[in-house]
Amino acid sequence: MIDILVMIGYATLATRIAGWLKTPRQMQLLNRIFGSLFILVAGLLATARKA
Numbered sequence: 001m002i003d004i005l006v007m008i009g010y011a012t013l014a015t016r017i018a019g020w021l022k023t024p025r026q027m028q029l030l031n032r033i034f035g036s037l038f039i040l041v042a043g044l045l046a047t048a049r050k051a
Contacts, residue, residue, distance in 0.1 A: 021027050
């Protein structure tokens, strides 16, 4: 049940973002945002201690 709700939320978000991405500049901005987030998460994982 939770999986279905998560997938519905994901699909809704993707639909809204797809409507916003009309130009290559907007797509480049989104790529930079997500790239920065991936680098941030990688840095956090690299510095995390084992529990």
